[in-house]
Structures are given as structure tokens and as C-alpha cells.
Amino acid sequence: MASFKFHASTALSYVLCLCLLCSPALAIKRAYVVYLGEHSHQDSDLYSAELKQRVADSHHQFLASSLGSKQRAREAIYNSYHNHINGFAAVLEEEDAAKIARKKHTTNSWEFLNMNAEGFIRRDSLWKQANFGEDIIIANLDTGVWPDSKSFSDEGYGPIPAKWRGTCDKTKISCNKKLIGARYFSKGYEEISGKLNASVKTPVDHEGHGTHTLSTLGGNFVHGAKVFGFNAGTAKGGSPRARVASYKVCWPPVGKNGECFDSDILEAFDWAIHDQVDVLSLSIGGMPTAYFNDAAAIGAFHAVKKGIVVICSAGNEGPGEGTVTNVAPWIITVGASTISREFLSYVKLRNGKLLKGASLSGPLSMMKFYPLINAADAKAVNASVDKALLCEAETLDPNKVKGKIVVCLRGENDRVAKSLNAYHAGAVGMILCNNEENANDISADAHIIAASHLTYDDGQILYAYLNSTKYPAGYITPPSSHLGQLRAPSMAVFSSRGPNTVTPDILKPDITAPGVDIIAAFSEEVYPDGHETDHRVTPFNIESGTSMACPHVSGVVGLLKKIHPGWSAAAIKSAIITTATTRDNFRRLILSGPRKEATPFDYGGGHIQPNLAMDPGLVYDLNVDDYLNFLCGMGYNSTVMKTFSDGSYNCHHKYNLLNFNYPSITVGKLSADGTTTVLRTLKNVGTPGTYRARVLQPQGVSVSVLPSTLTFDKIGQEKSFELILEPKITKESNNSVFGELLWSDGKHNVRSPIVVSSIVA
Numbered sequence: 001m002a003s004f005k006f007h008a009s010t011a012l013s014y015v016l017c018l019c020l021l022c023s024p025a026l027a028i029k030r031a032y033v034v035y036l037g038e039h040s041h042q043d044s045d046l047y048s049a050e051l052k053q054r055v056a057d058s059h060h061q062f063l064a065s066s067l068g069s070k071q072r073a074r075e076a077i078y079n080s081y082h083n084h085i086n087g088f089a090a091v092l093e094e095e096d097a098a099k100i101a102r103k104k105h106t107t108n109s110w111e112f113l114n115m116n117a118e119g120f121i122r123r124d125s126l127w128k129q130a131n132f133g134e135d136i137i138i139a140n141l142d143t144g145v146w147p148d149s150k151s152f153s154d155e156g157y158g159p160i161p162a163k164w165r166g167t168c169d170k171t172k173i174s175c176n177k178k179l180i181g182a183r184y185f186s187k188g189y190e191e192i193s194g195k196l197n198a199s200v201k202t203p204v205d206h207e208g209h210g211t212h213t214l215s216t217l218g219g220n221f222v223h224g225a226k227v228f229g230f231n232a233g234t235a236k237g238g239s240p241r242a243r244v245a246s247y248k249v250c251w252p253p254v255g256k257n258g259e260c261f262d263s264d265i266l267e268a269f270d271w272a273i274h275d276q277v278d279v280l281s282l283s284i285g286g287m288p289t290a291y292f293n294d295a296a297a298i299g300a301f302h303a304v305k306k307g308i309v310v311i312c313s314a315g316n317e318g319p320g321e322g323t324v325t326n327v328a329p330w331i332i333t334v335g336a337s338t339i340s341r342e343f344l345s346y347v348k349l350r351n352g353k354l355l356k357g358a359s360l361s362g363p364l365s366m367m368k369f370y371p372l373i374n375a376a377d378a379k380a381v382n383a384s385v386d387k388a389l390l391c392e393a394e395t396l397d398p399n400k401v402k403g404k405i406v407v408c409l410r411g412e413n414d415r416v417a418k419s420l421n422a423y424h425a426g427a428v429g430m431i432l433c434n435n436e437e438n439a440n441d442i443s444a445d446a447h448i449i450a451a452s453h454l455t456y457d458d459g460q461i462l463y464a465y466l467n468s469t470k471y472p473a474g475y476i477t478p479p480s481s482h483l484g485q486l487r488a489p490s491m492a493v494f495s496s497r498g499p500n501t502v503t504p505d506i507l508k509p510d511i512t513a514p515g516v517d518i519i520a521a522f523s524e525e526v527y528p529d530g531h532e533t534d535h536r537v538t539p540f541n542i543e544s545g546t547s548m549a550c551p552h553v554s555g556v557v558g559l560l561k562k563i564h565p566g567w568s569a570a571a572i573k574s575a576i577i578t579t580a581t582t583r584d585n586f587r588r589l590i591l592s593g594p595r596k597e598a599t600p601f602d603y604g605g606g607h608i609q610p611n612l613a614m615d616p617g618l619v620y621d622l623n624v625d626d627y628l629n630f631l632c633g634m635g636y637n638s639t640v641m642k643t644f645s646d647g648s649y650n651c652h653h654k655y656n657l658l659n660f661n662y663p664s665i666t667v668g669k670l671s672a673d674g675t676t677t678v679l680r681t682l683k684n685v686g687t688p689g690t691y692r693a694r695v696l697q698p699q700g701v702s703v704s705v706l707p708s709t710l711t712f713d714k715i716g717q718e719k720s721f722e723l724i725l726e727p728k729i730t731k732e733s734n735n736s737v738f739g740e741l742l743w744s745d746g747k748h749n750v751r752s753p754i755v756v757s758s759i760v761a
């Protein structure tokens with residue numbers, strides 16, 4: 001029996017970012033809907049002219065504060081919503097919209113995905129078109145849920161959708177019309193790890209992970225979300241008007257990262273399918289393994305068979321090759337990348353130097369210079385210098401540290417634990433310096449004392465200053481958020497990478513989405529990072545991991561389900577993959593590491609673009625028989641095939657995996673002599689039209705498309721084509737090469753990555 005872990009990276013994992021200057025935006029006028037939340041007035045007031053006027057005035061005033069004049073605001077606003085939704089529609093220049101957005105832009109992964117500029121929802125956006133995912137039912141399999149979070153308040157929600165058959169363990173937790181289900185599954189866990197204490201055997205989240213992922217996929221708009229008192233703006237999920245349900249399958253007591261067992265996962269899938277969820281999100285995973293041994297793959301197969309879309313995290317085992325997990329072709333597998341928002345906190349030295357760091361920690365109690373001390377110089381008599389330098393537990397001498405800011409070196413120990421150790425020794429602040437040359441990844445953590453995380457170069461400046469003076473002193477500025485100056489997305493270092501070790505002919509991961517420094521709801525029954533001596537609770541928290549990326553895609557899938565209720569899981573996946581981008585916010589290729597461009601092994605199709613996924617033009621569709629043919633092509637015998645079908649499926653012909661109608665094209669082994677042909681079929685889901693193929697050839701491989709023009713007369717029509725690959729070199733090569741196939745009608749661009757992993761003789 002395999003054990004699963006969840007894919008939140010511990011504070012050890014680090015992230016890569018490069019800093020450039022921001023380029024100015026062009027002045028383009030567009031219609032925006034400015035969303036300010038909900039009105040709180042009584043129903044009886046609704047029709048009064050006075051109320052209408054009051055609301056309109058407040059909107060004019062709101063906009064005037066950004067545009068500079070009430071006159072301009074009045075001209076711009078063409079509709080004020082005054083009943084339930086508090087918002088207005090206005091024609092604005094992009095620059096002005098961005099200016100207003102910048103006012104409160106911290107929880108901005110959805111802004112980064114162009115769903116809106118915070119508060120501004122474009123009328124043609126997926127959010128608006130899909131009515132915010134209203135009444136779609138999205139669930140996760142995770143550590144449970146904190147039901148009292150405002151992200152799951154049912155204020156303003158109508159009756160629960162009639163099809164819902166799920167329940168809530170009412171003796172242990174209270175559900176409502178937003179959080180419509182909460183169950184727990186522990187039999188498998190208890191069988192192996194022993195009986196759970198009755199007080200924890202509930203659907204309640206004692207870890208924080210499940211609450212974070214559930215609110216990321218479907219949490220309400222919550223204004224003034226606070227992370228340990230830091231005002232983080234408006235929190236919201238991808239499908240903010242969806243109904244959500246929690247299936248708890250992970251239990252924390254064994255090991256810090258918790259465990260989630262196969263049999264509990266399967267039981268949860270079984271109930272989720274019974275309960276009629278539309279979308280299932282799993283930010284958990286084990287080692288990549290054969291599909292018939294993989295609970296998530298088996299459970300997901302049965303869910304997909306019933307029309308449920310299943311989204312899983314790719315894992316945090318990167319950046320090594322072949323680390324991606326949850327690779328079944330009926331799953332959407334999600335990698336993690338950065339967004340352009342930074343939480344900055346500067347270190348001011350008494351000598352005048354200003355160093356830029358990252359932080360989401362509280363401020364120092366006074367605005368004055370505090371004495372600084374190198375942790376190595378503050379070592380306790382019985383501690384080693386090496387351990388003290390890293391601020392490990394019980395290595396700092398309280399007599400030397402009290403009232404000071406301690407300078408700690410980054411290493412393998414948990415970042416937040418370092419500041420906790422410094423705090424226990426009496427320090428008022430901590431500065432964390434990267435220890436590896438060129439390491440310019442800095443993390444905004446919520447430390448227990450004022451703190452700032454510096455790059456390697458800035459750390460060297462700081463250490464030199466400490467050496468240069470007898471009484472070094474400094475100040476840490478309170479953190480503030482900054483947008484748009486950072487090149488993003490770039491792949492998170494920890495995000496698991498391809499190739500797919502279970503089926504090399506299927507590209508995994510499928511897509512990347514924001515997964516670094518994500519702010520979402522948290523459980524107030526948990527201490528952050530499991531530090532028993534850190535007794536702070538927070539309604540929202542900042543977390544990183546493919547665990548955080550996965551629910552971003554799940555939220556988008558909820559919206560796509562709302563717009564296209566008839567689409568299969570494969571059609572939705574195809575739409576997401578073929579509309580993704582390989583470029584960052586500076587229109588340069590997404591990076592995988594320092595000066596290293598990312599490949600499909602990092603991000604599959606690329607970075608998700610939700611607004612484009614709504615109208616992909618064409619999709620590569622698949623049905624249950626295709627999946628069974630795929631398993632047959634894997635060489636699975638009739639015994640293990642029964643895991644997936646009731647026995648009526650006969651696996652007798654030789655199925656070529658290369659022809660599996662996946663939206664990306666991967667040839668694990670290309671034969672050096674002669675040509676290899678790959679078949680694909682496209683289905684029209686847009687307007688009738690003629691599409692032309694364009695190929696970006698992988699290095700050393702010539703690719704042609706036959707036919708190279710496809711005309712679709714009506715919706716639902718299918719057309720097939722061949723992709724013919726021929727190596728231009730005759731000798732063996734183990735270097736993976738990448739290209740792309742693009743079908744375009746001028747309006748829709750249907751882009752598939754082409755991957756050739758090796759050329760064999």
C-alpha cells in the first residue's frame with residue numbers, strides 16, 4: 001500500500017526569480033466591471049431612489065479617487081449595480097484600471113492570470129462569462145476544512161443544487177449552502193498507523209493545507225484578508241460562486257507532512273462520485289507508479305468515466321528530471337510557477353546601505369536602529385559555530401541575542417524555525433541570508449518576529465558590514481507588496497519535472513499555474529508550519545507548492561464546466577493545454593532556472609491562460625474507450641484491466657500509444673531509420689472555419705503534417721491528420737528536443753508541444 005503526501009513545499013523549498021524594470025503599459029480603453037463586493041442594505045430599501053443615488057455617489061467617489069476628478073469618474077461609469085452586487089461598469093484606460101488595481105493587489109494570482117485587475121472584472125472575462133462558477137460543485141481530497149472561514153460563508157447563496165447527494169458530518173462540523181459537504185475517511189490510516197484520537201477524528205482541518213487549497217479553488221471574495229495581521233487585500237477562489245465540498249483523507253500525526261493512504265483515497269473518490277461533484281482537486285501524490293497500483297489514478301479513472309474532471313499536483317520533487325507524479329492521462333497534472341507580486345521588506349544599515357529583502361512578517365516595535373549580531377557570534381557555549389550560524393534550535397545564547405536583530409545563514413533547516421529559535425533566545429528580529437553564490441531566490445515568510453530574507457549578494461554586503469564595525473545596527477522595514485517588476489511566471493525550483501517515467505509517450509506535467517507565495521484561507525486550529533511553540537493563528541496564510549498550483553486549475557475548470565457543461569474532461573484539458581503560453585510578462589520565454597529556458601518537461605503546454613481556454617476553437621477529445629485502449633497499449637493483462645473496466649472491454653488488438661489523442665505530442669523513442677507517423681483527431685468546438693498547420697521543428701527532426709489544412713463546417717465535426725516525424729540524424733541521441741504544432745484559423749491558435757525524448761538506432 002502506497003502512502004501519499006501533500007504537495008505543499010516546506011519552508012525549505014526555494015523559488016527562483018529574476019528582477020527587471022517594468023515597461024509602461026499602452027493606453028487602450030476597455031469596458032471594465034468594478035467589483036466591490038456585496039451590498040448590505042435591507043431588501044425593503046432596494047427600490048428607493050435615494051439608495052440608488054447613494055450607491056452611485058459612492059461609486060463616483062471611489063473612481064474619482066483614482067482618476068483625479070469626479071467629472072471623469074461620472075463620464076466613465078455607465079452602470080452602477082445597487083441591488084445585491086456592489087459594483088459598477090466603466091470604460092477605462094488600461095493604465096487607469098491597473099492604477100486602481102495596484103491599490104490592493106496582494107492576493108493577486110487571479111489578477112496575474114488576467115481574470116481581472118483586482119476589483120475589475122472585464123465583461124469578456126471567463127469569470128463574468130461563467131458567472132463565477134455559480135453552482136458548480138468542486139471538491140478536494142485533502143486534510144479537511146476549517147468551516148468557519150469567511151471563504152466558505154454562505155451569505156447570499158440560494159438553495160443547494162438539487163443533484164447534490166453528499167452530506168456533512170453534522171455532529172463534528174457545520175456545513176452550509178457554500179460548504180455543502182465535509183466527510184472524513186480514516187479506516188486505511190487507522191489500520192496502519194493505529195487508532196486516531198476521537199477528538200481529531202473529524203472533517204475539521206488541523207493542518208491548514210486542505211482549507212488553503214479548497215479556498216483557492218472555490219473560496220468567496222473576502223475583503224481585508226489578513227495574514228498574521230498583514231492586510232493582504234481581497235482573497236478569492238477560481239470559481240468564487242461554486243459550492244465546495246471537502247473529503248478528508250490525510251491525517252497529520254505521523255510525520256510533519258501528514259499521510260494519506262490509498263484505501264482512504266479510493267473510498268473518498270467513491271463517495272465524491274456518488275455525491276455528484278463536478279470537479280475533483282487532489283493536491284497530494286505518491287511516487288510515480290503503474291496505474292493499476294495507483295489509488296489516485298484508479299479513483300480518477302472512475303470519476304472521469306462519470307464526467308468529473310480530476311486535477312492533481314505534479315509534486316515538489318523538482319528540479320530533477322523524471323520527478324513528475326500523478327501522470328495518468330485522464331488526470332490534469334499541474335506544475336507550479338511564480339507570479340509577479342513580491343512582498344518586500346528592506347534592511348536599512350546604520351552606514352546608509354539599503355538592502356532589498358522579502359518578508360511577510362510583522363514590524364519591529366520601534367522605528368529605530370537595533371543592534372545587529374551575526375548568529376555565529378551569538379553561539380551558546382555548548383553549541384557549534386556551524387549550527388549557530390544557521391540559527392538551529394538551542395544554539396543561540398540569550399545573553400548575546402536579547403533585544404537584537406540576529407543574522408542567520410540559509411541552509412537546510414526550516415526558515416521559519418530559525419526565527420522562532422532567535423525569538424526564543426530573545427531576539428527582536430532576524431535577517432536571513434542566502435548561502436549559495438548566485439542564489440537570488442528570496443521568500444516572503446510569516447515569521448514570528450520582524451524578518452527579512454536577502455539574496456546571496458546582499459547577504460555578503462551585510463556580513464562585510466558586521467565585520468567592519470564594533471557596533472553594527474540596522475532596521476527592517478515593514479513588508480509591503482509590489483507588482484509587475486519581476487519577470488514571471490518562472491518555474492518554481494521545487495516543481496516536479498518530466499519526462500513521464502510511467503508512460504514516456506505522454507507528456508507530463510500538462511500545465512503550470514501559480515504556486516509560489518499564494519495567499520488563501522487557513523485553519524485556525526493549527527499553528528503555522530507545525531511549530532508547537534508558535535501559538536499564532538491566522539485566518540489566511542501564504543503557502544507555496546504544486547499543491548497551491550493545482551487548485552488554481554481546478555477553479556478554472558469549474559468555470560469552464562459552467563460555460564461548457566457538455567464537454568468531456570479531455571476536451572477541457574485540451575482547451576487548457578492548447579491555449580497556454582510559453583512566454584512571461586515581458587514576452588520572453590518562461591525560465592526554468594537561472595538563464596535556463598523552460599521546456600514542456602517543466603510546464604507541459606505552458607502557463608494557463610483561463611480567458612483563452614474558454615474558446616479554444618478545436619479540441620483533442622478522448623472517451624472512456626480511448627483510455628481503455630491506452631491501458632491495453634500499456635500491455636496490461638486482463639487481470640489488472642479489471643481495475644478499470646467491468647470486464648466487457650476486450651484487449652486483443654495492438655494499440656499504438658503514439659496515436660492516443662492527447663493534446664500534446666510526445667515520442668519517447670524515435671527510430672533513427674525511416675519515418676514515424678502519429679495520428680490525431682481534432683473536434684471543432686468554435687465557429688466553422690479553415691485551420692492551417694504550422695510546425696516549429698524540434699532540433700534534428702523534420703516534421704510534416706498531412707493534410708496541412710482542415711476545414712470545419714459545423715460544431716462537433718471531427719477531422720483527422722497525420723504528423724510524420726523523420727530524424728535528420730542517423731546516430732543515437734538521448735537529448736530531448738522540443739518543437740510545436742500550431743493549428744490556426746487566424747482567430748484561434750491551437751498549440752501542441754512536440755517532444756522527442758530520444759532517437760534510437
Ligand SMILES: *[C@@H]1O[C@H](CO)[C@@H](O)[C@H](O)[C@H]1NC(C)=O
Pocket residue numbers: 197198199
Ligand atoms: C486525545 O486528545 C486529547 C486532547 O489533545 C488528550 O487530552 C487525550 O489524552 C487524547 N486521548 C488519547 C487516547 O490519546
Ligand SMILES: *[C@@H]1O[C@H](CO)[C@@H](O)[C@H](O)[C@H]1NC(C)=O
Pocket residue numbers: 380382383384393394395
Ligand atoms: C546547551 O545547553 C542548554 C542549557 O543546558 C540546553 O538547553 C541546550 O539544549 C544545549 N544545546 C545544545 C546544542 O546542546
Ligand SMILES: *[C@@H]1O[C@H](CO)[C@@H](O)[C@H](O)[C@H]1NC(C)=O
Pocket residue numbers: 460461463464467
Ligand atoms: C567576516 O569575518 C569572518 C571572520 O573573520 C570571515 O570569515 C568572513 O569571510 C568575513 N565576511 C565578509 C563578508 O567579509
Ligand SMILES: *[C@@H]1O[C@H](CO)[C@@H](O)[C@H](O)[C@H]1NC(C)=O
Pocket residue numbers: 637638639640
Ligand atoms: C497481470 O499483471 C500483473 C501486474 O504486472 C501481475 O502481477 C499479474 O501476475 C499478471 N497476471 C497474469 C494472469 O498474468
Ligand SMILES: *[C@@H]1O[C@H](CO)[C@@H](O)[C@H](O)[C@H]1NC(C)=O
Pocket residue numbers: 732733734
Ligand atoms: C542512451 O541511453 C541508453 C539507456 O540509458 C544507453 O544505453 C545509451 O548508450 C545512450 N546513448 C547515447 C548515445 O548516449
